[in-house]
Amino acid sequence: MHRLLVALLAALDAAVAAIVGLAAVLVPLLLMWVFTFGGVADWQGLWPATVRIWQLGNLVPLALTLHDDFLVETGLPEGAGSFVLSLAPLAFAVLVAVFAARSGRRALGSGRWLTGVAAGTATTALAALIANVTADNPVAAVDPWLAVLLPTLVYAVPMLLGAVTGAWSEGDEGLVDRLHDLADRLPSGWRELPALVARGGGITLAGVIGFAALAIAVAVPLRGGEVIALYEASQVDLLGAILLTLAQLAYLPTMIGWAVAWMAGPGFALGAGTGVTPVATQLGMLPGVPMLGLLPENGSPLLLLSVLAPVVAGALAGWGVRTAFRAEARAEGADHEPVAPRAFLAAGIAVIAGAGAALIAALTSGSIGPDRLAHVGPEPGAVALAVGLEVLLGAATLLLAPRSYTSRLDRLASGWADEDADHARTH
Known part of the structure; x- marks a missing residue:
């Protein structure tokens, strides 16, 4: 052209x-x-x-x-x-x-x-x-x-x-x-790594963001009463309620970024001296924005299980990348999977996930008012470190696991796919 x-x-x-x-x-x-x-x-x-x-x-x-x-x-x-x-x-x-x-x-x-x-x-x-x-x-x-x-x-x-x-x-x-x-x-076993690292990092970030969006979706029915109460306290008419809702929808990706930081563990702030983490919630006076009613009132040690979400995302990425790496090795006639490239893959995926989490945290941080409200959102460094380590744990578990273990996972996934195909043909 x-x-x-x-x-x-x-x-x-x-x-x-x-x-x-x-x-x-x-x-x-x-x-x-x-x-x-x-x-x-x-x-x-x-x-x-x-x-x-x-x-x-x-x-x-x-x-x-x-x-x-x-x-x-x-x-x-x-x-x-x-x-x-x-x-x-x-x-x-x-x-x-x-x-x-x-x-x-x-x-x-x-x-x-x-x-x-x-x-x-x-x-x-x-x-x-x-x-x-x-x-x-x-x-x-x-x-x-x-x-x-x-x-x-x-x-x-x-x-x-x-x-x-x-x-x-x-x-x-x-x-x-x-x-x-x-x-x-690059030598055999290494030339595929740039594309595989990028693919694994993308899978991980998509998984972490998806889990964060799911957490907000779960919070809507659980905390819906608080949201409705804040709508009523705002005393706006129908048009005002519609415009307020549209404004909050514009901030939905920002809330998802906060949920990423919350799941990872470091959490986020809603003003100087405040914090919302899985373990504890410490808030002062907040603007009467209805969507803030979704924030948990209290933390709990059980909520620390949320850190498993980045681990699971990293494991899924590790599984997908390990499968692709094995296929590339077989295509080149190799009958083994070198450990060093797989370790590099795990580290690369963790670095991309950490960098992506830092970017998300930076984009969802800022100021919404004077004084204490000048510090709102997550801390990029803490979120990057937490997400990177959690993803590394999940990715390394699948990438460095014995070959027989991942092969069983592949056969299990293949069996599910065959069952779905048979079900589709019968209907």
Whole structure:
């Protein structure tokens, strides 16, 4: 495909991603204005608010300055008038990342993925610049450089990863293929390791995030009464309840990140001097946000069993990678599985899992208010260490186990698959 056409298509993808993100904020705000105030919308207020929320969703910190009259009406202390809001509603960034990764794969299919990534990055930077320049807001201020840089990175990094991972598996007749050739020159038993480590790390992170999402799903019926009580205490009307729910859904990925830290053991903070861990929960005064009703009131030593979730995720990754490693060895005519490469695989999977957990913790940490509320979320270093060690235990158990043990697991899984196939044929 011609280079110019690839650039135009990638630019169109990036522009659509920016427009959809802004529209996802603008439409609810517009409906709120129409149903609350009626008449013509005040675009001088709606557009800046839309852009600031979109920027926060793309990891841009907001410096808020509240008017003195507002502080008096709400009963807030004078010192609460200025603070930084940096805890991002990650649903925006997650959706952008998924869209960008798919765009990167499409650019790869065109044979000009570097051109596509460059065009998508430049378009996102331009969209972020235009949005920021047109959204002067006396209440919420941003650093102009961060307002352009961070939304651009949120789009560019997943797009680049989508293109590179696709190029590694499918080939690109370029830089990635040359790197692949270098890996193929490694000794037998080692050349498959880069791809297997990446696969195992991906399986582990997907498993840990899945267990965290399951923990939140279980908490909904168990703690639903507290959530409903907080909704009632907010005293909002139907429209307000809908908007409040949408805002909380935007923070759902953030809650999942907190659940990852909680399962791993270190937990997370909701203000200076607080902590929510499986063993204990220590909270002070919190904002009356209904979704915070899902937090456990007390810890318990039994809840420490939650640390088994990363161990299980690591074991599943170790099993899958061990099976693939064995298949590669057989394809090359080897009748044994060297220990050193398997140990390297276990360590590599743990490192990727720990790094991913640190990134999740960093993205789900920030500030939501002044004073003690300036420290919210998990500590990246502690979460990375805990997840890395727990995943290492699970992955090493399956990767370094005797061959006969993993072979029995393979036969068991194969038996389940055969039974499912027979059941499907009979029905």
